[in-house]
């Protein structure tokens with residue numbers, strides 16, 4: 001905790017409803033954020049048990065510098081065993097959660113066990129309460145938020161996490177919705193909480209952490225320079241302007257915009273679903289995580305007609321960004337912004353990860369077209385561009401409507417194992433693909449990354465910024481970036497601001513609030529966290545050699561033309577060798 005030189009961990013056992021708080025100075029070796037989360041997760045995980053076994057832990061951790069003490073340092077890391085991949089589940093969220101945890105006095109929370117009936121957990125600086133959530137079970141995400149928001153006191157530095165029906169039904173890519181339009185989206189934390197009978201978690205903090213007067217001048221100087229860099233330069237302008245949806249046109253121009261289940265990297269109707277189209281037709285508001293001046297959260301509005309009525313409509317607001325426009329737009333052939341927002345809203349209300357939902361539906365659509373599935377399984381015909389039936393299918397997945405949808409809710413890798421179509425089930429090591437068909441960087445980077453996310457090592461940037469890298473240069477670049485992101489995620493700096501927080505800025509920011517940081521320390525922290533994550537991955541049984549990539553990745557031309565499977569495999573082998581070298585003497589074979 002800031003100014004305390006120790007890490008305060010709240011342990012909650014849901015089965016026995018017991019709690020304890022430990023001050024762990026030893027965790028300073030992991031600095032904070034993902035480092036502390038990884039160490040606590042490694043201590044508490046049970047590799048021999050199933051991902052949804054009640055003994056598996058969920059860990060939340062805030063960054064070493066607390067929360068919102070500087071702009072765009074306000075995220076919380078979560079670690080769990082992913083029911084989607086069976087391996088390391090790692091996810092991040094913004095909003096107010098980190099600030100609330102910080103003000104409640106906790107750097108990390110470890111949840112184990114399972115409630116005997118649905119409850120929600122209320123965490124404050126004064127302790128923990130377990131509240132009956134049976135009346136909330138079955139409610140949609142927004143309904144739960146409203147019920148808790150309106151009935152719970154106190155307000156203030158409060159954050160509300162909750163799951164929807166998908167989490168209750170243990171859909172392997174169920175999300176946890178947090179505050180307004182923020183999510184622990186990927187890898188199924190919603191299913192893990194659902195399996196523990198946790199409908200929601202509220203965190204309320206009422207402390208104040210004053211900056212000591214003798215260091216305030218220096219702190220304010222550093223704060224001001226970061227603030228000015230964020231607001232007064234072009235570095236983050238795009239996030240506030242059109243938002244990340246601005247990538248729609250640029251990626252489409254590179255043939256890297258996955259369309260119709262990646263049968264193409266180019267979407268003919270792209271202008272109609274561009275960021276400009278959203279801004280002109282739907283944008284009503286921009287919002288921000290706690291203490292961030294960027295306001296990158298874009299909220300769009302659409303009209304929905306009430307069923308069986310005349311001209312009567314409700315107005316619905318929902319958040320959109322690039323990944324959502326790709327997964328629930330071009331990937332499914334949706335041609336208008338209203339239709340995309342409608343599908344986003346269904347995914348939001350049921351509480352599922354947008355990327356996995358869209359990619360799973362993309363596979364199901366092609367499988368239906370090819371006759372591998374019939375309406376006996378899908379209940380409604382699935383066709384690219386058919387929004388109405390996609391909305392129904394989202395509800396079918398969330399509600400596990402039949403055997404097929406239960407299986408689709410385990411992820412399209414698993415569904416394709418049973419129904420066929422593995423060649424076009426677009427996963428990278430069982431995690432549904434992200435919205436970049438840019439080349440080997442994103443493909444290999446997602447496979448080798450600790451959580452198989454495009455955010456592990458930013459491989460798409462290596463693809464975009466370099467004409468041609470050798471295999472060795474590519475894997476070295478991926479490894480270097482993944483370790484660097486382990487370091488920045490120990491402070492949980494928003495990734496959008498990574499060009500603001502270069503190393504000199506991080507060092508100055510840390511020193512101004514009492515951390516004796518230097519380059520060597522930052523390198524060491526990144527390496528230690530990376531090694532911890534690799535150890536966890538080994539213990540959970542991940543083997544790079546077992547990864548099979550769908551053929552479609554090697555058929556559809558992207559930014560660098562058609563990729564060769566042989567080259568991708570060579571890079572994966574090279575990466576495995578680099579990691580084995582890296583792990584020598586760290587307690588793992590790599």
Ligand code: SF4
Pocket residue numbers: 072073074094095239287288289292293294295296297494495496497
């Ligand atoms: S840049 Fe956007 S996502 Fe990042 S902290 Fe600011 S508002 Fe949140």
